[in-house]
Amino acid sequence: MVEFLQFTLSGISFGMIYAAIALSLVLIWRGTRLLNFAQGGMAMFTTYVAIEVVHHTGSYWAGFAAALAAGVVLGAVAELAVIRPALGKPELNAVIITIGLLVLLEGLAGILYGGQFRSFPAAFSVIGLRAGSTPLGVSRFDVFVAGAVLATTLLLAIGFRYTSVGLRMRAAAFNATVARLSGIRVARVITLGWALAGLLGALAGVLVSPSTFLYPNSMDSIFVLGFTAAVIGGLDSPVGAVVGGLLLGVALSYAAGYLGSQGSDLTTVVALVILVVVLMFRPDGIFSGARVRRV
Amino acid sequence: MTRSHRLRLPAIAVVAVAALTVAACSSGGSSSSGPGGGGSSSAGGGSSSTALTASAPGITATTITIGSHQPLTGPAAPGYSEIAPASAAYFAYVNANGGVYGRKIAYKYLDDAYNPTTTSQVVRQLVLQDNAYAIFNGLGTPTHLAVLSFLNSQKIPDVFVASGCDCWNAPTTAPETFGWQLDYTREGKILGQYVAQHFAGKKIGYFYQDDEFGMDGVKGLDYEVPKSMVVSRQSYVPTNTNVAPQVAALRASGAQVVVSFSIPAFTALLKLTSLKLGFSPTLVVSNVGSDPITLSGLLEAFAKQGGATVNGNALTAGIISDGYAPSVGDAGNSWIALFKKVHDQYDAKAPFDGNVLYGMAAGYTFVQAMLKAGRNPTRADLVSAINSGLPQGPAVAPYAYSATDHDGVTGAYIGTVNNGILTQEGKVLTTDTSPTGPITPFSGTESQAPAGGVPAP
Amino acid sequence: MRAQSTPRVLGAALVVAVMVVILSIRLNTFRDYQIAEIAIEVTAVAGLTVLTGLSGQISLGNGAFMAIGAYTTALITLHLGWPFIAVLVIAAAVTAVAGAVVGLAAARLHGPYLAGATLLVGVALPSVANAYPGTFGGDQGLNVVFTTPGFLGVNFPLTRWQAWVCSAVALVTLVLLANLSRSRVGRNWRAVRDNEVAAALAGVNVARTRILAFVVSATCAGMAGALLAIVTELVAPGAFTITLSIALLTAAVIGGLGTLPGALWGSLVIILVPTYATDVATSHGLSSSVASNIPVAAYGVVLILVMLIFPQGIQGGVRWALGLFGIPSAPARPAASVPDVTPRAGAAPASQHTVPARKGSPPESQEKEGTP
Structure with a gap:
């Protein structure tokens, strides 16, 4: 029973990271109808920025803020420099460009920072919390991770719903032509979406790096699972991203915990099974709109 | 009749360009390779102090x-x-x-x-x-x-x-x-003998990378550690950094000693996750995963954040490992x-x-x-x-x-990490890769580096 | 026109075959090896370019089909010792079945959902080899023994024979795919890609058509896997990473999606760019971590630049260049008839079900020309 609790909580803690990546993918998908394969690479790069800042200032929070700022800049610059010229071209072109961007960022990180594991600090203690004498398997930092992702999701949801910028973003995502006709500068809104996605990715990077260590490829498998989470939840749904991330995190944790050594080998197979089962019943993810396909 | 088709094989001109690309590339590349293949004959492996020749591919006079x-x-x-x-x-x-x-x-x-x-x-x-x-x-x-x-x-x-x-x-x-x-089998045997001798009666857990490295190591451990002592065997894959389930299982099994065939990042994760789970077994780590410099580099950031409870080399202190080369420290x-x-x-x-x-x-x-x-x-x-x-x-x-x-x-010594340095304890032990081959203390003397730093011919 | 095409295709294939033979004899053995590598890549990419370019389905998991073909080859060679031609046929058949299974599951999925599902297939399948080391050899994989046939004599270089075998399989695959794409099957693929509803109304069995495309693409990947097994002489999970699957799609797109010459251009880029970038980077006395990462960064830059400069892929650029000299190639209409020049944020709800490479892609623009 204690184990079950520990598996669940550690699953939630990793699931929150997948959720953050999934959320950033959803933001970009809603704005540009594009899968951003560079999302993990961007998160990796901004975490290196954070490490440099932490190293020079000695302040974790300065590094944290720098990473988020770098994420915003990187997202916006990527959209303006290489994505925008490719929009309106065959759809896969932009996808390949994001793959190119991923490879470029990983190469640059290798050139600038070398290929070694880097240690990234946690904001709070990594010592486990206890309920009475029972260790829960999560630390104060894990609680912070969950809180930070949830708070950001909430802020985004509120922003989308109640601010005029959010309304414009939703309008542009729903129907660009109509949005444009009603005077919304769709291009700006899209750039903003990328910037926010960059911020979310950066958040995921600084939150997960204490648990994975940082190296140029450190976000690769996190990205794959974040992408899976987004697909499970439905790429149009921010709520779906969070639910998908948690579902995946917890399920993989159980698989590794209960299936023994083959379970750890087969974590990706477990993820695949979950994905297939979900898509069998909901081809557009759990939280897809209740639209009926016209075939 | 369809008038056009999307897919067609290259027109001949296109093919020619392709071929030329390969050819051009090849001429560009082969120029960089020196004329090394010529000298397979004359000098042979002579030990006489004759002139230096191009005695084999890749060897020139210089x-x-x-x-x-x-x-x-x-x-x-x-x-x-x-x-x-x-x-x-x-x-x-x-x-x-x-x-x-x-x-x-x-x-x-x-x-x-x-x-x-x-x-x-x-x-x-x-x-x-x-x-x-x-x-x-x-x-x-x-x-x-x-x-x-x-x-x-x-x-x-x-x-x-x-x-x-x-x-x-x-x-x-x-x-x-x-x-x-x-090799990992010999290493497993040497670590296994130490565990069997020093932790008799205790519960042992294994934590290993799920590939040839981890499995050969466990094979060697199993030659020496009685099966009845091993209460849990947990493996990880390097692409999944959430090792909490494995560590929770080790903890639940009551393991008092964890033997780890892991790379440094996963030794560090094992340590960090153990902190989360309030689990503090004695750690025995293979040479690959115990490099104190790498480990303390990985854990450094946590030591600073952890405050008084986790400080400095405390995170690596007490790790038992083996070394087949002199300790870096x-x-x-x-x-x-x-x-x-x-x-x-x-x-x-x-x-x-x-x-x-x-x-x-x-x-x-x-x-x-x-x-x-x-x-x-x-x-x-x-x-x-x-x-x-x-x-x-x-x-x-x-x-x-x-x-x-x-x-x-063929052998290694056992040591303990303290203050970021692996300190040898006891003699160097040598063995073979067979299940029953004995593990014997090495009787020879330790070699010394040559004064000039280059081996003598 | 149609009657003319088959000889034209065969003629082109013959010319390539002769060139491969000449090049493989003239160049050094390492170039032979590269020819084999390129032929393997072409085989796999050609299948994918059919799937994605013609039938409009994306796959980020074709590396997994290569793994199936390679493991089938290794297991049969190891346990039964059959000749390679038989092994190749079995490997193709096994991957065809696997393709049918995946295609069946994928038939209802579109766009990113299909991408996500196939991506995970690509990630998950090789890990099965790790989970069952008794059968698949774990991370060490299985060894494959491949030798030159006796009639060539003992001094015939193995790499040259490998280059010939791989090129032969690649060429046969290309010829078959070229014919297939002109057949009724190919027309159905394009019809389904362009408009599923219209295709269904016209009597096309949409699901079956989409699954068949997956089968064809998987079969090509499976044969490529079989070839990879006999060329690298080892089949191990580490060879079938997600990077491989992504590289296949990348090659198909930057070469020119839906075009068979594009499969060749894309493969050349994927195989040769990293090698040459490494040669350049290591010859300048840079520090190790810098020199080894420059090719990685350069590869990323090449991908971005090709996509920005040649929206229709390299084959689009080739057509344009040939057009400058007045040489008629395949109908050249780069970037023609792009319906919405604005960012496609406005995709209406229904168009979320469109598949990649549909709007404004060359396949569509050219197909329109042929449709009454």
């Missing part, structure tokens, strides 16, 4: 070109990518101090990103195009296995493979191939002094850690072998030189090399 495949990028690069530059640094030192019979070693190592397909490609490039005399210290088990039959069928010396797989010891099927480091050791000097002069950017020591020690062994192979060696001369045995080098135990045994280092 240079010895050797190649290697290394994971310089990709997920396996952290840590391992330090090894080849360290070997290159030692070769640079040798070149600056007279070289090998006056020849300079040119070490060309290419990135395979730890992908066997790429290994296949870059090793063929090194052998077929760059005329490498030998492949030295190719890194990784699955990667090197991909070129094992190619190198042996081409009769290319394949020396000192950077992997602890016992599979390099196959003198009949792979006569050109030689292991170097202590043992400044009084002649080998450490030598390699530190070379490091400071030629490879100062890298941290002086276990990987750097590894690369330099392997490089030293290669120079030993080349000197033994003679002034104008053929490829076969290098192989027979190693087959007739090499004197003990930087490693603490002798090599197994003979015509019928291609294993490298």
Whole structure:
């Protein structure tokens, strides 16, 4: 029973990271109808920025803020420099460009920072919390991770719903032509979406790096699972991203915990099974709109 | 009738362009490969002090070109990518101090990103195009296995493979191939005996990487540790950094000692996750995963954040491990002094850690072998030189090399990490890879680094 | 026109075959090896370019089909010792079945959902080899023994024979795919890609058509896997990473999606760019971590630049260049008839079900020309 609790909580803690990546993918998908394969690479790069800042200032929070700022800049610059010229071209072109961007960022990180594991600090203690004498398997930092992702999701949801910028973003995502006709500068809104996605990715990077260590490829498998989470939840749904991330995190944790050594080998197979089962019943993810396909 | 079709084979013109591309590329590339293939004949492996000749492909009067495949990028690069530059640094030192019979070693190592397909490609490039005399210290088990039959069928010396797989010891099927480091089975046996003797009656848990490295290690452990003592066996895959389920299972099994065949990042994760779960077993970690410099580098950021409860070297203190080379922290050791000097002069950017020591020690062994192979060696001369045995080098135990045994280092000592340094406890132990082969204390003396830093011919 | 095409295709294939033979004899053995590598890549990419370019389905998991073909080859060679031609047929058949299974599951999925599902297939399948080391050899994989046939004599270089075998399989595959794409099957693929509803109304069995495309693409990947097994002589999970699957799609797109010459251009880029970038980077005395990462960064830059400069892929650029000299190639309409020049944020709800490479892609623009 204690184990079950520990598996669940550690699953939630990793699931929150997948959720953050999934959320950033959803933001970009809603704005540009594009899968951003560079999302993990961007998160990796901004975490290196954070490490440099932490190293020079000695302040974790300065590094944290720098990473988020770098994420915003990187997202916006990527959209303006290489994505925008490719929009309106065959759809896969932009996808390949994001793959190119991923490879470029990983190469640059290798050139600038070398290929070694880097240690990234946690904001709070990594010592486990206890309920009475029972260790829960999560630390104060894990609680912070969950809180930070949830708070950001909430802020985004509120922003989308109640601010005029959010309304414009939703309008542009729903129907660009109509949005444009009603005077919304769709291009700006899209750039903003990328910037926010960059911020979310950066958040995921600084939150997960204490648990994975940082190296140029450190976000690769996190990205794959974040992408899976987004697909499970439905790429149009921010709520779906969070639910998908948690579902995946917890399920993989159980698989590794209960299936023994083959379970750890087969974590990706477990993820695949979950994905297939979900898509069998909901081809557009759990939280897809209740639209009926016209075939 | 459809008038057009989307898919068509290239028009002939297009094909011609394709062919020209390949041809053009080839002319560009082949110009870079020197004329090394010519000298397979005259000099032979003479030991007479005649003039230096181009006695074999890759050997000229002035240079010895050797190649290697290394994971310089990709997920396996952290840590391992330090090894080849360290070997290159030692070769640079040798070149600056007279070289090998006056020849300079040119070490060309290419990135395979730890992908066997790429290994296949870059090793063929090194052998077929760059005329490498030998492949030295190719890194990784699955990667090197991909070129094992190619190198042996081409009769290319394949020396000192950077992997602890016992599979390099196959003198009949792979006569050109030689292991170097202590293989994981021997290491498992030595650690296993220590565990069985020192933790009798306690509950033991295993934590291992789910590949040949971890499984060979566990095989060796099982030869020595009674099955009844082992209460839990947990494996991890390097692509999944959430090891909480495994650690929770170890904790639930009541394991008091955890033996870990893991890479440094996962040793660190094991430690951090144990903190989360309030689990504090005695840790016994294989050599690969216990490098104190790497580990404390990984844990450093947490030590600062952890406050009073977790401080400094406390996170690595008490880890029991084994070493087949002198401890990096043992400044009084002649080998450490030598390699530190070379490091400071030629490879100062890298941290002086276990990987750097590894690369330099392997490089030293290669120079030993080349000197033994003679002034104008053929490829076969290098192989027979190693087959007739090499004197003990930087490693603490002798090599197994003979015509019928291609294993490298045969033993190690057990030590404990304190203040970021692995301190030897007890004697060096040697053994073989068989289930029942005895583990015996090594009676010989520790070797000393030569004064000039270059092995004597 | 149609009657003319088959000889034209065969003629082109013959010319390539002759060139491969000449090049393989003239160039050094490492170039032979590269020819084999390129032929393997072409085989796999050609299948994918059919799937994605013609039938409009994306796959980020074709590396997994290569793994199936390679493991089938290794297991049969190891346990039964059959000749390679038989092994190749079995490997193709096994991957065809696997393709049918995946295609069946994928038939209802579109766009990113299909991408996500196939991506995970690509990630998950090789890990099965790790989970069952008794059968698949774990991470060390299985060894494959491949030798030159006796009639060529003992001195015939193995790499040259490998180059010939791989090129032969690649060419046969290309010829078959070229014919297939002109057949009724190919027309159905394009019809389904362009408009599923219209295709269904016209009597096309949409699901079956989509599954068949998956089968064809998987079969090509499976044969490529079989070839990879005999060329690298080892089949191990480390060779079938997600990077491989992504590289296949990348090659198909930057070469020119839906075009068979594009499969060749894309493969050349994927195989040769990293090698040459490495040669350049290592010859300038840079530090190891810099020199080894420059090719990685350069590869990323090449991908971005090709996509920005040649929206229709390299084949689009080739057509344009040939057009400058007045040489008629396949109908050249780069970037023609792009319906919405604005960012496609406005995709209406229904168009979320469109598949990649549909709007404004060359396949569509050219197909329109042929449709009455």
